[in-house]
Amino acid sequence: MIRLRGFKMSELKNLLEDKRKLVDKKATEYRQVRDDWNSRTKDHLTVRNSLNGEVRELIINVRSQRELREEKNTEVRDKKQLRADCNKMVRASKEKLEELRGGDQQKAAPQQDGYRGRREKKVSVHSLRRDMQRFEREFEMGRHTGKNEKKIMKKMKDIRSQIRSMELSEEGNEELKAIREELRIAMEAQEEAHIEVTRAAEEAQQAHELMIVWNSEVDKKREEAEGAHRRLRRSKKEADQAHHHYIVSIRCLHSTQSILRSIRGIESGSAPSKSAREEVADLMSKLMSGETLTTEQLMELQRFD
Numbered sequence: 001m002i003r004l005r006g007f008k009m010s011e012l013k014n015l016l017e018d019k020r021k022l023v024d025k026k027a028t029e030y031r032q033v034r035d036d037w038n039s040r041t042k043d044h045l046t047v048r049n050s051l052n053g054e055v056r057e058l059i060i061n062v063r064s065q066r067e068l069r070e071e072k073n074t075e076v077r078d079k080k081q082l083r084a085d086c087n088k089m090v091r092a093s094k095e096k097l098e099e100l101r102g103g104d105q106q107k108a109a110p111q112q113d114g115y116r117g118r119r120e121k122k123v124s125v126h127s128l129r130r131d132m133q134r135f136e137r138e139f140e141m142g143r144h145t146g147k148n149e150k151k152i153m154k155k156m157k158d159i160r161s162q163i164r165s166m167e168l169s170e171e172g173n174e175e176l177k178a179i180r181e182e183l184r185i186a187m188e189a190q191e192e193a194h195i196e197v198t199r200a201a202e203e204a205q206q207a208h209e210l211m212i213v214w215n216s217e218v219d220k221k222r223e224e225a226e227g228a229h230r231r232l233r234r235s236k237k238e239a240d241q242a243h244h245h246y247i248v249s250i251r252c253l254h255s256t257q258s259i260l261r262s263i264r265g266i267e268s269g270s271a272p273s274k275s276a277r278e279e280v281a282d283l284m285s286k287l288m289s290g291e292t293l294t295t296e297q298l299m300e301l302q303r304f305d
Contacts, residue, residue: 013260020256027249030242037239044232051225058218065211072204079200083193090190093183100176128163132156 135156138144144152 016256016260020253020260023249023253023256027246027253030246030249034239034242034246037235037242040235041232041239044228044235048225048228048232051221051228055218055221055225058214058221062211062214062218065207065214069204069207069211072200072207075200076197076204079193079197083190083197086186086190086193089186090183093179093186096179097176097183100179128159128166132159132163135159 135144135152139149139152
């Protein structure tokens with residue numbers, strides 16, 4: 001009976017066969033674990049890349065809204081300047097109108113407008129209409145009753161008469177008509193400029209609010225992408241670790257199989273063919289030198305007996 005340092009050859013062969021089966025099982029398990037983690041890695045990579053793509057698109061939207069907001073803010077400033085110019089035109093037209101109306105109206109004011117004369121303000125059709133509207137509101141609220149009602153009614157009658165008188169006196173004044181038309185045009189331009197300021201300001205605010213929404217969405221998607229990247233790194237690490245164990249198992253399996261083949265060769269007086277030995281030796285040489293083998297090559301090593 002052949003012995004090897006205290007072991008019978010048959011006992012050593014049985015021991016090595018048990019170890020070969022165990023290592024072969026472990027190698028298969030590590031390969032399956034590696035493949036499973038590689039599959040997860042591909043899924044995490046797809047998710048991460050997709051989320052990064054969404055983040056890039058959202059950032060483009062944020063930049064677009066920021067540019068639109070700045071454009072609208074510039075427009076607001078321009079429209080405000082235009083409105084300020086219109087305000088000056090309105091004031092200038094009103095001043096011209098007051099100068100033309102001033103003489104006759106101020107002479108009439110002490111006789112028919114004592115209630116305004118106390119404040120020593122200029123009287124105009126506009127100011128008289130404002131007083132009329134105020135008295136009408138006060139009547140609707142029930143603030144004038146009894147004798148006071150008659151007094152206010154008389155004042156309102158005087159105001160109406162004065163308004164008609166002023167309007168008639170203005171009808172024949174061509175210069176006054178021209179100034180009033182100038183004022184009307186200026187006030188229309190003023191109102192239009194104000195509307196444009198409001199519109200541009202609202203659009204700027206909308207762009208700003210949408211930019212904030214996109215910014216929030218960028219943060220959310222970026223956080224999701226970072227989570228996917230962390231899962232990708234973990235799965236890749238696990239796959240690399242399982243692959244390392246698989247490679248070690250293949251090396252151990254090959255060594256065990258080599259010994260078993262030698263034992264069987266001794267027992268039978270035969271040996272594996274030279275070409276098979278050379279092929280396996282070549283693969284093991286590549287593996288031991290750190291070269292990367294394909295899964296098919298590794299499985300060939302695992303199957304070789």
